Amino acid sequence: MTPDLWSYSDTLTPTMGQQMDIAGYDVQAVDGKIGSVDEATYEAGQSYIVVDTGPWIFGKKVMLPASVVTRIDFQDRKVFVSRTKQEIKNAPEFNEAAMSDPGYRDRVGEYYGRFPRTPSM
Numbered sequence: 001m002t003p004d005l006w007s008y009s010d011t012l013t014p015t016m017g018q019q020m021d022i023a024g025y026d027v028q029a030v031d032g033k034i035g036s037v038d039e040a041t042y043e044a045g046q047s048y049i050v051v052d053t054g055p056w057i058f059g060k061k062v063m064l065p066a067s068v069v070t071r072i073d074f075q076d077r078k079v080f081v082s083r084t085k086q087e088i089k090n091a092p093e094f095n096e097a098a099m100s101d102p103g104y105r106d107r108v109g110e111y112y113g114r115f116p117r118t119p120s121m
Helices: 084-089 102-113
Strands: 025-028 032-040 046-051 061-065 069-073 078-081
Touching: 025 084, 032 084, 061 102
Parallel strands: 025 078
Antiparallel strands: 025 032, 032 046, 046 061, 069 078
């Protein structure tokens, strides 16, 4: 597992008085809205967000490593990620039961790690 893949950028820290809890924020892929943050974790080297894609791809939830988050707009409640809708749509489905299995997180990391970083809007 690559720790950098599972860490938020240092530039994403909230300003004074802001909380880092981004659950419920809209998620913007590089080519448009993909869903909303269902949950987010903030453990060093193991952070991720779970995105509920809603009706766009029939309610599938996917886990995105923290490193794909490029910007958080706390005022407009939006999280911007460096992946396209198609890349997110094709991602392994979130499996909460498998979270304790290191192989599951490795598979998710391998999936996202094979794409070049795409700048977000």
